[in-house]
Amino acid sequence: MYIPFAQMPENSRVWVYQAEREFSDKELQQIHHRLSQFCEGWNVHGNPLPTSYTIIDNQLLVLAADESGLGASGCSIDSSVRALKELESQLQVNLTDSGKVSFKPQLGGKIQVTSALGIKSKIQAGEIQADTLIINPQVNSKMDLENVWISAENSWLNKYFPN
Numbered sequence: 001m002y003i004p005f006a007q008m009p010e011n012s013r014v015w016v017y018q019a020e021r022e023f024s025d026k027e028l029q030q031i032h033h034r035l036s037q038f039c040e041g042w043n044v045h046g047n048p049l050p051t052s053y054t055i056i057d058n059q060l061l062v063l064a065a066d067e068s069g070l071g072a073s074g075c076s077i078d079s080s081v082r083a084l085k086e087l088e089s090q091l092q093v094n095l096t097d098s099g100k101v102s103f104k105p106q107l108g109g110k111i112q113v114t115s116a117l118g119i120k121s122k123i124q125a126g127e128i129q130a131d132t133l134i135i136n137p138q139v140n141s142k143m144d145l146e147n148v149w150i151s152a153e154n155s156w157l158n159k160y161f162p163n
Contacts, residue, residue: 001048
């Protein structure tokens with residue numbers, strides 16, 4: 001059951017998916033169509049699950065589920081991943097690979113995405129600095145989205161910066 005994102009409870013569970021590039025206007029229309037359709041039918045064992053989505057910076061997809069009644073089950077989460085994989089195929093982007101880090105090199109800068117395995121070299125090269133904004137991997141609820149971007153020094157990357 002689709003609910004506008006603004007009306008979702010603050011404790012709604014969220015999943016953040018990162019694309020390696022911004023979406024075009026045409027792609028955003030496709031995403032809105034597919035995710036609205038998906039959310040309308042998202043259910044847990046045949047019971048409607050209040051769900052929604054939003055798109056941040058034309059590059060991050062956020063799915064939300066109000067689990068106060070029924071929690072999202074493994075099967076229902078699998079169905080959301082299938083919908084995202086369809087979008088990946090249609091749009092030729094990678095959304096479901098969790099081994100990447102999104103960062104903004106400067107305030108208002110374009111989001112860049114890199115492999116988590118190569119993040120240390122980006123820091124050593126000065127491409128990511130202590131005050132660089134990175135995606136917060138600790139975001140689990142709608143309320144947490146207020147802090148979807150955090151400075152690298154306040155993240156797990158802190159270990160790579162000299163103290």
